[in-house]
Amino acid sequence: MKPSLYLLKKQNGRTEATMNTEIHVVVVDLDKSKKYPLNFVCILPQTATSLRKHTNIFSKIFGPSSSDVARQLLHRALKREKDTEIKKELTKRLKALKPTLTVSKYNN
Secondary structure: OOEEEEEEEEEEOOOOOOOEEEEEEEEEEOOOOOOOOOOEEEEOOOOHHHHHOOOOHHHHHHHHHHHHHHHHHHHHHHHHOOOHHHHHHHHHHHHHHOOOOOOOOOOO
Protein backbone atom coordinates (compact mmCIF):
# COMPACT_ATOMS: atom_id res chain seq x y z
CA MET A 1 0.00 0.00 0.00
CA LYS A 2 1.25 3.46 -0.93
CA PRO A 3 -1.02 5.84 1.01
CA SER A 4 -1.33 9.52 0.23
CA LEU A 5 -3.84 12.28 0.97
CA TYR A 6 -6.37 13.73 -1.42
CA LEU A 7 -7.72 17.12 -0.34
CA LEU A 8 -11.17 18.27 -1.43
CA LYS A 9 -12.23 21.87 -0.90
CA LYS A 10 -15.95 22.54 -1.21
CA GLN A 11 -18.04 25.71 -0.82
CA ASN A 12 -21.42 25.23 0.89
CA GLY A 13 -24.26 27.69 1.31
CA ARG A 14 -27.00 29.36 -0.69
CA THR A 15 -25.91 32.97 -0.24
CA GLU A 16 -22.60 34.72 0.34
CA ALA A 17 -23.59 35.34 3.97
CA THR A 18 -24.16 31.62 4.62
CA MET A 19 -21.21 30.40 2.51
CA ASN A 20 -18.62 28.30 4.29
CA THR A 21 -15.72 26.17 3.13
CA GLU A 22 -15.46 22.47 3.94
CA ILE A 23 -12.19 20.63 3.50
CA HIS A 24 -12.33 16.86 3.25
CA VAL A 25 -9.12 14.91 3.78
CA VAL A 26 -9.24 11.41 2.36
CA VAL A 27 -6.63 8.67 2.26
CA VAL A 28 -5.96 7.19 -1.14
CA ASP A 29 -3.80 4.28 -2.26
CA LEU A 30 -1.72 5.26 -5.27
CA ASP A 31 -0.94 1.59 -5.97
CA LYS A 32 -4.63 1.01 -6.76
CA SER A 33 -5.03 3.89 -9.17
CA LYS A 34 -3.68 7.39 -9.76
CA LYS A 35 -7.17 8.91 -9.99
CA TYR A 36 -9.70 9.61 -7.26
CA PRO A 37 -12.24 8.00 -6.46
CA LEU A 38 -10.84 4.70 -7.79
CA ASN A 39 -8.00 4.86 -5.28
CA PHE A 40 -10.18 5.83 -2.26
CA VAL A 41 -9.30 4.05 1.00
CA CYS A 42 -10.98 6.02 3.82
CA ILE A 43 -11.52 9.42 5.42
CA LEU A 44 -8.65 10.67 7.60
CA PRO A 45 -9.86 11.08 11.22
CA GLN A 46 -9.70 14.61 12.61
CA THR A 47 -8.40 13.89 16.13
CA ALA A 48 -6.22 11.46 18.05
CA THR A 49 -9.34 10.31 19.93
CA SER A 50 -10.96 9.34 16.63
CA LEU A 51 -7.87 7.32 15.69
CA ARG A 52 -8.17 5.24 18.87
CA LYS A 53 -11.76 4.19 18.22
CA HIS A 54 -12.13 0.53 17.28
CA THR A 55 -14.76 1.35 14.67
CA ASN A 56 -12.46 3.72 12.80
CA ILE A 57 -11.57 2.34 9.36
CA PHE A 58 -8.24 4.21 9.24
CA SER A 59 -7.20 2.57 12.52
CA LYS A 60 -8.30 -0.84 11.30
CA ILE A 61 -6.19 -0.47 8.14
CA PHE A 62 -3.02 0.97 9.72
CA GLY A 63 -3.27 -0.65 13.16
CA PRO A 64 -1.10 0.50 16.07
CA SER A 65 0.94 2.81 13.84
CA SER A 66 -2.13 4.73 12.62
CA SER A 67 -1.20 7.94 14.53
CA ASP A 68 2.29 7.93 13.01
CA VAL A 69 0.94 7.26 9.52
CA ALA A 70 -1.58 10.09 9.89
CA ARG A 71 1.15 12.53 10.98
CA GLN A 72 3.42 11.52 8.09
CA LEU A 73 0.62 11.94 5.55
CA LEU A 74 -0.35 15.34 6.95
CA HIS A 75 3.27 16.59 7.01
CA ARG A 76 3.79 15.45 3.42
CA ALA A 77 0.58 17.14 2.27
CA LEU A 78 1.46 20.35 4.14
CA LYS A 79 4.83 20.59 2.35
CA ARG A 80 3.28 20.45 -1.11
CA GLU A 81 0.06 22.43 -0.49
CA LYS A 82 -0.24 26.02 -1.67
CA ASP A 83 -3.85 26.89 -0.72
CA THR A 84 -3.91 28.79 2.60
CA GLU A 85 -7.27 27.43 3.77
CA ILE A 86 -6.16 23.85 3.19
CA LYS A 87 -2.82 24.55 4.91
CA LYS A 88 -4.75 25.83 7.96
CA GLU A 89 -6.85 22.66 8.02
CA LEU A 90 -3.77 20.43 7.76
CA THR A 91 -2.01 22.37 10.55
CA LYS A 92 -5.13 22.13 12.75
CA ARG A 93 -5.28 18.37 12.22
CA LEU A 94 -1.56 17.98 12.99
CA LYS A 95 -2.03 19.86 16.26
CA ALA A 96 -5.03 17.66 17.12
CA LEU A 97 -2.91 14.54 16.61
CA LYS A 98 -0.12 15.65 18.96
CA PRO A 99 0.09 13.40 22.00
CA THR A 100 -1.12 15.15 25.12
CA LEU A 101 0.72 14.86 28.41
CA THR A 102 -1.38 14.52 31.51
CA VAL A 103 0.17 16.04 34.59
CA SER A 104 -1.02 14.84 37.93
CA LYS A 105 -1.51 17.48 40.62
CA TYR A 106 0.08 15.03 43.07
CA ASN A 107 3.44 14.85 41.23
CA ASN A 108 6.20 16.95 42.79
